[in-house]
Amino acid sequence: MKYILTFFILFSVVSAVPAAQITAFTDTVFTKNNNIQPVVFSGRIAEKETGKTLKNADIIVLDASTREEVAYLQAKADGSFGGSLVPARKYILIADSPNFYRYEAEMTGAELMQPLNIELSPKPGYFFDITVFDGERVNATVNMVQDSRVEIYNHNTREEELVIENNPKAGFNFSFKEGNQYTILVRKKGYLNRRIQVFVDVKDCILCINGMGVEQPDVTDIMLNNNEIGYLLGNIALDTIEIGKTFQIDNIYYDYDKSNIRPDAAKELDKLVTFLRDNPAITVELGAHTDSRGSDEYNMALSGRRAASAVEYIVTQGKVSNAKIESKGYGETRLVNECSNGVPCSAEAHQQNRRTEITITGYDNSDPLDGATLKQIIEVPDIYERMIEKQKREQKAIKELKKRGA
Numbered sequence: 001m002k003y004i005l006t007f008f009i010l011f012s013v014v015s016a017v018p019a020a021q022i023t024a025f026t027d028t029v030f031t032k033n034n035n036i037q038p039v040v041f042s043g044r045i046a047e048k049e050t051g052k053t054l055k056n057a058d059i060i061v062l063d064a065s066t067r068e069e070v071a072y073l074q075a076k077a078d079g080s081f082g083g084s085l086v087p088a089r090k091y092i093l094i095a096d097s098p099n100f101y102r103y104e105a106e107m108t109g110a111e112l113m114q115p116l117n118i119e120l121s122p123k124p125g126y127f128f129d130i131t132v133f134d135g136e137r138v139n140a141t142v143n144m145v146q147d148s149r150v151e152i153y154n155h156n157t158r159e160e161e162l163v164i165e166n167n168p169k170a171g172f173n174f175s176f177k178e179g180n181q182y183t184i185l186v187r188k189k190g191y192l193n194r195r196i197q198v199f200v201d202v203k204d205c206i207l208c209i210n211g212m213g214v215e216q217p218d219v220t221d222i223m224l225n226n227n228e229i230g231y232l233l234g235n236i237a238l239d240t241i242e243i244g245k246t247f248q249i250d251n252i253y254y255d256y257d258k259s260n261i262r263p264d265a266a267k268e269l270d271k272l273v274t275f276l277r278d279n280p281a282i283t284v285e286l287g288a289h290t291d292s293r294g295s296d297e298y299n300m301a302l303s304g305r306r307a308a309s310a311v312e313y314i315v316t317q318g319k320v321s322n323a324k325i326e327s328k329g330y331g332e333t334r335l336v337n338e339c340s341n342g343v344p345c346s347a348e349a350h351q352q353n354r355r356t357e358i359t360i361t362g363y364d365n366s367d368p369l370d371g372a373t374l375k376q377i378i379e380v381p382d383i384y385e386r387m388i389e390k391q392k393r394e395q396k397a398i399k400e401l402k403k404r405g406a
Contacts (some may be wrong), residue, residue, distance in 0.1 A: 008227050039109045042082030043116025045075050045095055050173065053079025054120060057097035064090035064106055085112070098157065099123050099177040125177035125200060126207055128234045132170055135237035141309065144170030145238050148188040151374035155181040160375050176200045176207075180282070184236075185278070185335070185374045191238040209234070240356060241282060245360045252310065252356040259305035269310060272358065273318030275362045277384050278377075280369060283324050283362040286311050291350040292332045292341050304329030310356065321388070326361075366391065 045057045059081045061071040065088070075081045087092070091112055100120035127268040137143035150172055152162040161182075162174055176182060176198050184196040188396075192262040199205040239245070252266045253259070261269065276284070288307035307327035315322045332340070335353050339345035368387040369377065376383050 008049070031170075037087065039082030039087055039113060041112045041116065042080070043118060044052050045081065045097075045118040045120065046079050047100070048119040048121045052098045053077070054100070055079060057095060057100075057120070058116050060094040060096070061085060061112075062092040064087045067092070084367050085109075092334070093118075095120060098102045098161075099125070099175065118352070122175055123177055125175050127175045127231045128173065129231070130172050130234045130236060131172065132167075132172075132188075132236045132238060135206075135239045145188055145191070146170050148186050148191075148238070151184075151185045153374045153378055155183065157380075158375075158379070160359050160373065163373075183374065183378060185377070186236055186238065187367075187370075188238055189367075191240055192282070193367070194236060194238055195274060196236065219364045241360065241363050243360055243362065247359075249358060250357045254306055257302070258307070259302065259309045261309055264311065265310075266317075267314050270318070273314055273320060276314070277318070278321045278369070279367075280384060280388060281364045281367040282360050283326075284382050285326050285328055285359045285361050286314070287357050287359060289330050289334055289353060289355050289357070290332050291353040292335065292339055292343070292348065296331060296341075300329055300331030300333075302329070302333045307356075317380050319384070 041061075045054045045059070046052060047054060053075070055077045057075040057079075059071075059073050059075060060069060062068060063070050070088070070091070071083055071085050073081055073083055087109055090106055090108055093103075093105050093107060093112065093116070095118045097120055100122055103118055103120055132145045132148055133143045135144055146168060147166045148164075149161065150164040150167055151160055152160050152174055153159070156179070162172070164172060178201040180200055181202050182198040182200075184198065186194045186196075197208075197210040199208040239247075244391075248395055249268060249272060252265045253262060254265065255262065276282075286307055288303040288310070290303050292299075294302075304327070307329045311322075311325055311327040314320050314325060332353065336355075337345075337349055337352055339349050339353060368391040369384075371390070372380075372383055372387055380386070
């Protein structure tokens with residue numbers, strides 16, 4: 001299964017300041033006193049490199065002489081903020097957002113009342129410009145996939161840091177910060193859901209990406225801030241859901257004349273489990289193939305045992321419904337090269353025929369996970385089972401309504 005992506009984004013962070021002494025508020029801005037003519041302020045906060053607005057960034061105002069907090073608010077979706085303050089000689093304006101360097105400036109009331117344009121610089125990390133396209137139309141003039149649902153979850157903060165519903169564009173931007181692990185999920189009706197894992201300075205990975213094609217043209221030439229920030233291109237290819245479509249699973253190896261699941265094979269099957277749980281609308285066949293060495297009958301039986309072992313692991317260890325996957329051994333009946341009985345071939349050529357594949361055998365028009373967020377998919381252990389049961393109840397209710405109306 002091969003896929004591709006393209007990303008680019010930036011983030012912002014701020015430490016929350018307690019508001020114990022704040023007694024009133026206006027337009028989400030808390031003030032200490034409503035009897036004095038207020039100092040009215042407003043502005044916009046955005047990322048320095050891209051100009052992207054930073055919604056929910058924290059805006060804090062202190063009295064410069066006492067360091068007491070006189071206002072606290074969060075930027076709106078368009079990055080705007082504003083409110084009113086008790087007059088003071090000088091103020092300290094603070095802006096903060098996760099994964100960005102904190103902004104702090106001292107200013108007078110007159111300066112504070114001028115339009116404020118705050119730009120936050122991102123902390124070290126990687127900025128991706130990501131493109132989503134149709135994997136079957138790589139060479140087509142128009143192959144971009146629009147209106148997809150894009151979610152990015154940060155395992156360190158346990159929050160979704162990007163959610164785009166029906167993305168009108170074929171691409172999106174994101175900034176991956178060092179010391180964090182991320183999961184990306186891209187969904188589009190008619191396509192297989194696609195999950196990508198990103199590690200930045202985590203688990204011995206400077207930048208490790210599983211499931212995304214990454215292009216790095218002249219990466220050293222586009223590093224910024226003393227080589228702390230890198231701009232890269234990523235590609236995500238989505239595969240259409242089609243009956244009969246087959247994907248090869250790499251690195252599923254068995255000991256000679258054995259069908260038990262080895263530890264290295266289990267790691268690859270765990271990836272298949274994740275794929276199947278991310279795509280509960282499809283049913284698949286897992287097929288095992290051998291090379292031509294050995295008798296035809298023996299190879300057919302061996303491949304059948306290997307396929308059955310793999311499916312048993314997926315069902316028991318991965319908790320995938322056995323109604324969603326079946327096994328089949330093909331022996332040497334579907335060789336991918338000329339290495340049939342009696343034909344001398346290299347070990348590498350024989351290895352091409354020893355493979356494990358999954359084939360889509362059916363699918364539902366509705367995806368049980370449509371109503372679940374990526375955060376729920378990751379954090380709720382039985383979300384897969386819950387959503388399938390919910391779908392069954394809804395389908396049963398629809399059938400009963402149709403009977404009543406008949």
